Amino acid sequence: MLLPALLLAATPAPAPDAAALISRLKRPVPASTAYTEVRFAHQLTRPLILHGELDYGGADKLGKRVDAPYRETTQVSGDAVTVTRENRPPKRFDLQRAPELKVLMGGFSALLGGDAAALQSLYTVSLVDNAPNWTLTLVPRDAALAKQLREFVIDGTDAEPRCFTLRQSNGDSSTMLLGALASTPLPAPPAPASLAAICRAP
Amino acid sequence: MNSKSRRAAIVAWWLLLALAAIGVQRTLVIGNDLRSFLPPPRNADQKVLMDEIGDGPASRLLLMAISGAAPEKLAGLSRALVGALGSDARFTQVFDGDESVAQLDAKLLPYRYLLSPTLDHAQFDAAFLRDQLEQRLQDLASPAAGALDDILPRDPTLETLELAQRWTPRHAPMLRDGVWFSSRGEALLVAATRAPGLDTAAQADAIAAVRAAFAALPDAASAKLEISGPGYIGAQVAARTRAEAERLSAIGTAGFLLLLLVAYRSPAILALVALPLASGALAGLAAIIFIFGGAHGITLAFGFTLLGVAQEYPVRVFSHRRAGETTAATVRAVWPLLRLAIVSACIAYLAFLVSGVPGMQQLAVFTIAGLLVAGMAARWVLPPLLPEKFDDVAESKWLARAQAWLADMPRPRALPWIALVLGLAALWFAPAPLWQNDLAALAPAPAGELAREGELRAALGAPDMRYLLVLHADSADGVLRLSERISPQVDKWISTQAVDDVELPSRWLPSLQTQRARQAKLPDRATLTGALDTALAGMPFKPGYFAPFLDDVETARALPLLDPQTFERSPFGARLAAMLVQRDGVWYGLAALDGVHDANALAGIAAQTGGAVRLFDLKSASQELVAQYRTRILQALGVAFVLLVLAVVVAFRDWRRAWHVLAPMTLATLLAIASLRACGVPLSLFHLVAVTLAAGLGLHYALFFERPVADAAEARRTLHATLVCVGAAILVFGLLATSAVPVLRAIGATVALGVAFHFVLSTQMAMRRAG
Numbered sequence A: 001m002l003l004p005a006l007l008l009a010a011t012p013a014p015a016p017d018a019a020a021l022i023s024r025l026k027r028p029v030p031a032s033t034a035y036t037e038v039r040f041a042h043q044l045t046r047p048l049i050l051h052g053e054l055d056y057g058g059a060d061k062l063g064k065r066v067d068a069p070y071r072e073t074t075q076v077s078g079d080a081v082t083v084t085r086e087n088r089p090p091k092r093f094d095l096q097r098a099p100e101l102k103v104l105m106g107g108f109s110a111l112l113g114g115d116a117a118a119l120q121s122l123y124t125v126s127l128v129d130n131a132p133n134w135t136l137t138l139v140p141r142d143a144a145l146a147k148q149l150r151e152f153v154i155d156g157t158d159a160e161p162r163c164f165t166l167r168q169s170n171g172d173s174s175t176m177l178l179g180a181l182a183s184t185p186l187p188a189p190p191a192p193a194s195l196a197a198i199c200r201a202p
Numbered sequence B: 001m002n003s004k005s006r007r008a009a010i011v012a013w014w015l016l017l018a019l020a021a022i023g024v025q026r027t028l029v030i031g032n033d034l035r036s037f038l039p040p041p042r043n044a045d046q047k048v049l050m051d052e053i054g055d056g057p058a059s060r061l062l063l064m065a066i067s068g069a070a071p072e073k074l075a076g077l078s079r080a081l082v083g084a085l086g087s088d089a090r091f092t093q094v095f096d097g098d099e100s101v102a103q104l105d106a107k108l109l110p111y112r113y114l115l116s117p118t119l120d121h122a123q124f125d126a127a128f129l130r131d132q133l134e135q136r137l138q139d140l141a142s143p144a145a146g147a148l149d150d151i152l153p154r155d156p157t158l159e160t161l162e163l164a165q166r167w168t169p170r171h172a173p174m175l176r177d178g179v180w181f182s183s184r185g186e187a188l189l190v191a192a193t194r195a196p197g198l199d200t201a202a203q204a205d206a207i208a209a210v211r212a213a214f215a216a217l218p219d220a221a222s223a224k225l226e227i228s229g230p231g232y233i234g235a236q237v238a239a240r241t242r243a244e245a246e247r248l249s250a251i252g253t254a255g256f257l258l259l260l261l262v263a264y265r266s267p268a269i270l271a272l273v274a275l276p277l278a279s280g281a282l283a284g285l286a287a288i289i290f291i292f293g294g295a296h297g298i299t300l301a302f303g304f305t306l307l308g309v310a311q312e313y314p315v316r317v318f319s320h321r322r323a324g325e326t327t328a329a330t331v332r333a334v335w336p337l338l339r340l341a342i343v344s345a346c347i348a349y350l351a352f353l354v355s356g357v358p359g360m361q362q363l364a365v366f367t368i369a370g371l372l373v374a375g376m377a378a379r380w381v382l383p384p385l386l387p388e389k390f391d392d393v394a395e396s397k398w399l400a401r402a403q404a405w406l407a408d409m410p411r412p413r414a415l416p417w418i419a420l421v422l423g424l425a426a427l428w429f430a431p432a433p434l435w436q437n438d439l440a441a442l443a444p445a446p447a448g449e450l451a452r453e454g455e456l457r458a459a460l461g462a463p464d465m466r467y468l469l470v471l472h473a474d475s476a477d478g479v480l481r482l483s484e485r486i487s488p489q490v491d492k493w494i495s496t497q498a499v500d501d502v503e504l505p506s507r508w509l510p511s512l513q514t515q516r517a518r519q520a521k522l523p524d525r526a527t528l529t530g531a532l533d534t535a536l537a538g539m540p541f542k543p544g545y546f547a548p549f550l551d552d553v554e555t556a557r558a559l560p561l562l563d564p565q566t567f568e569r570s571p572f573g574a575r576l577a578a579m580l581v582q583r584d585g586v587w588y589g590l591a592a593l594d595g596v597h598d599a600n601a602l603a604g605i606a607a608q609t610g611g612a613v614r615l616f617d618l619k620s621a622s623q624e625l626v627a628q629y630r631t632r633i634l635q636a637l638g639v640a641f642v643l644l645v646l647a648v649v650v651a652f653r654d655w656r657r658a659w660h661v662l663a664p665m666t667l668a669t670l671l672a673i674a675s676l677r678a679c680g681v682p683l684s685l686f687h688l689v690a691v692t693l694a695a696g697l698g699l700h701y702a703l704f705f706e707r708p709v710a711d712a713a714e715a716r717r718t719l720h721a722t723l724v725c726v727g728a729a730i731l732v733f734g735l736l737a738t739s740a741v742p743v744l745r746a747i748g749a750t751v752a753l754g755v756a757f758h759f760v761l762s763t764q765m766a767m768r769r770a771g
Helices: A002-010 A018-023 A097-110 A118-120 A143-148 A179-183 A193-199 B005-026 B044-052 B071-086 B110-114 B128-138 B159-167 B200-215 B231-264 B265-271 B277-293 B299-317 B325-354 B358-385 B397-408 B415-429 B447-460 B476-495 B511-522 B526-534 B546-557 B564-568 B574-580 B599-603 B618-652 B656-677 B684-707 B711-737 B740-765
Strands: A032-039 A048-056 A061-068 A073-076 A080-085 A091-092 A123-130 A133-140 A149-157 A160-168 A173-176 B059-065 B089-095 B174-176 B177-180 B187-194 B223-228 B467-473 B499-503 B582-583 B584-595 B613-617
Touching: A018 A123, A018 A133, A018 B582, A018 B613, A032 A179, A080 A173, A091 A149, A091 B325, A091 B358, A091 B684, A097 A118, A097 A160, A097 B089, A097 B546, A118 A133, A118 B711, A123 B711, A133 A143, A143 A149, A149 B582, A160 A193, A160 B071, A173 A179, A173 A193, A179 B684, A193 B582, B005 B265, B005 B277, B005 B358, B005 B574, B044 B582, B044 B584, B044 B684, B059 B071, B059 B231, B059 B447, B071 B089, B071 B177, B071 B200, B089 B447, B110 B159, B110 B511, B128 B526, B177 B187, B177 B299, B177 B599, B187 B200, B187 B231, B187 B447, B200 B231, B223 B231, B223 B447, B231 B265, B231 B299, B231 B711, B265 B277, B265 B299, B277 B358, B299 B325, B299 B711, B325 B358, B325 B684, B358 B618, B415 B656, B415 B740, B476 B499, B476 B511, B476 B564, B476 B582, B476 B584, B564 B574, B564 B582, B574 B582, B574 B584, B613 B618, B618 B656, B618 B684, B656 B684, B684 B711, B711 B740
Parallel strands: none
Antiparallel strands: A032 A048, A032 A173, A048 A061, A061 A073, A073 A080, A080 A091, A123 A133, A133 A149, A149 A160, A160 A173, B059 B187, B059 B223, B089 B187, B174 B177, B467 B584, B467 B613, B499 B584, B582 B584
């Protein structure tokens, strides 16, 4: 009895439920969704709240637009990142220099492409299934990255993700409320716990 | 001398030579670089130019690519190789990624306000700080947030990032795990060698060190290290040329020994034939070491070529032995003519001694000492060692027939004149160019290697090899001021794509005046605190978060200005140190260029700055130096020719006899050059040296053919010696002429062709009729 259990533990394939769920998350290309992002940064006395739109243009193509409180566009294509702010020349940099974005990017790509294997190669994936609601927790496999990013949590209902939450090792975190959730009023003041509750319960 | 003691003496002589060779080897410092062979620089400008040719920072770079493994593993190997080479004294710098500004000494960190241009166009007032802080807030909500963690409280205006951008080459390769990678997925590294790029021996040593360090890395086995760069290509080409020369010389030597066996039917000869030449070569080296302390690589190459004449001496001794006479008597009879040949050649080479060029003086000392010692060895040491039993070559039947045929050969008086006219016509109508000034063209690198070097150079954004922007002023700070002054012009060049990038010294360190102006704009603590508080009003930053910023500005206000000496001690200082050099009280700033597309536009800076900034074209400058050097050699050869004519005329005291010797030699030289030119070959230094060697050999042919002889047998011996010499020269140099390496082909074809002309014309114009 012990041997099969060990074998299962050693096999780097997601649990069948998680794989099935991830393949259902596959989006047609191009896809876009509105978001509201709440960021808790240790430098700040209150969280930053941003509104905008996320775009998915196929493998390795991602866009994030901030509409309020300021305007900014971030375009990722392969490893090249371009950040354009109002009235300023665009800034370009390499994805290698922004590990956080690289993980987000790889996660998004795998998630929106419904590619469970790719996701599994980047993260240890675990699923909590309270049908129709579910929570996927991704922990980076790369040690250097894990030093910065503790986990990447996706909450959803049926085949729809509701929230992306990134939790940093230093206690900072950011939660993106997606789609319809982007326009729900936020608790005042927003706190990580209250946001988690919004993400989990429809 | 009996045969036993003779054998002992031969062995003793070889042993002595071997010992001397070891001694010479120990003391000999062979310089490999062309510059010491060039006329001494006359002014500081030329000195800088000479430094930069083959010695500039661009020529010292070894470009490396590691491939054949997963990216993380390649990055690890790259970092480990940098670590291993970092402590190797053969390298001044090894990089595999952008230097991080975090490397800036903590003590130097407050200097960012003096180094960064922000304060040139901004004030640290409330409005500016508010704008900056709003951007930082946006940064905190952006993917770059993690990178800001450490520096934000100290540096809310991100001056460290500004400096990092200034100090990163515009075309830096992409980074993976902090290591440079090419678009093909190879990890890229650059190592700057301490030795100049032209020093092929030192470059080969450095390359071996890199390979050894790489092989010693754990799990390097699966990965592949590729090296390129000017020093690498130079070392490869030199090694290939040497291998080819050695292979052909080995075949040539074997053929020569076989020829001697056939000619003298005595194996004992083989142990003796090389002794005079070897003794001469060692004496030449010893003389150079004694007088100059070291030898130049090209001196040795040219010197050994010219010394080839000495191979004639033992052959003359061997061939002229006659039955019933001791070798000593033979040598006594031949010696006056041999001595005339040696002494007149030495007198001719005196012209090189007075040329004033160190390399040519070395060449003269080497050749004169070598010829004298080789001659003396043939005269006094060789005869007692020769076996007592030998065949008199005069008794050979075929030789008698050959001599009769040559003696009866028609000698139309007009023939030399027709040859002269044809030769001059060929010279006149030959296709341009007359001279080959690009020495690299004589030992070209394979196209594949050059293409790979270009690829890596472009991928790494490594500087251009050919062009260099040179600034000069009366102080280091003056150079920095000048550099700042032309900076707007340089930006214009970059925006109009005349050049991809220019690494101005002021990009690393601003002038004192600029630093002072920036320092003066830094507000005092109270003012800055007030401005910051105003700017922070309503923003969510934690109270007191920017206290380190206030401290750093306060520190920066009181800093002594950063001078080049202090800056050069920082981790970035090596770059600046390589760019600022002093020669004869003049300071030079050397700005490396990357991707020069319009050299003419860049050259215009000289007029705009009254000559204080100039574009150096190292390729055309080095070609000019080669041309200058060639002019010197030609002048020296001209004087040498005059001295030779005088020596021969004085020795003969007879114009007619001197004419018979000198006319065929001169005409044959002319015809050899004319033939090369008619085939469209541009002439190089190597052709000139080869022509000189052939002329030295031709002088012997003419002298001996012209010699009045007592009987027909002696004439046959003369012919025998000459045929052995001609056969040997054509064999050895004809083989070189088959080489694919242009420099070997140049020397081989020229000598073989020249020897053929000298022989034919000597039989036509110098040979006495039998009887």
